[in-house]
Amino acid sequence: MPELLHARVEACYRLAEDFFKRPFPRPEVSFRLRGQKAGVAHLHENLLRFNPKLYEENREHFLQQTVAHEVAHLVAHQVFGPRIQPHGEEWQLIMRGVYELPPDRCHSYDVGRRKVTRYLYLCQCPDGEFPFSTQRHNLVRKGRRYFCRRCRATLVFSGEQRVE
Structure with a gap:
């Protein structure tokens, strides 16, 4: 598991803890995601899954934007509860207010189709x-x-x- 990605997850959590003045349980982090998605947050399992291929091909942007995007889902769920929209105003607040990043819903990484x-x-x-x-x-x-x-x-x- 890449140390830089773990360090970025931790940094995102520390920013959220400073902003919300409360601790958050750290998630399990997995690199078992394939296909077109760069990352997925499993809210009820407190699990983050990332796509290793897209990470390798887009490392700098991935660490900055994708990791924060997925952590923001878990933080929003823990702060505002399960009834919020995935990319709704609560999630956007965290992206803008905590991470000072644009609340982009989707990535633009090249996901070349594999042969079927x-x-x-x-x-x-x-x-x-x-x-x-x-x-x-x-x-x-x-x-x-x-x-x-x-x-x-x-x-x-x-x-x-x-x-x-």
Whole structure:
């Protein structure tokens, strides 16, 4: 776990404690997040999850903005309760007033799409080709059936795969 990220989480908590004049329990910090999200705050578990790939590619901005963004969610939840909006005025107050940062809801990091495998399923229609995701293909292997809406035939795996 990168020490700089832990240090930034701690710094954000100290700023919040100075601002609100109260202590906050420190969260568990995890680097088990993939995909397009840079970070996620799990409010009821007091857990922060960060995307290691996006951290490595955008380190300076990530440490400054993303870490504060996610810590602000946990702090807002603990100060104002569970009924607030995720990016509502309470969260924005913390971003502006405590961290002196813009309350940006989303990041603009390059999240290049990863390659996905599609499994080709067929029906009896002349142009009846259906690309299935790995998840849907696995459901078929476990016994789930899908049908063509036009000919109503059961879709059958062709044995072909393609990577997109």
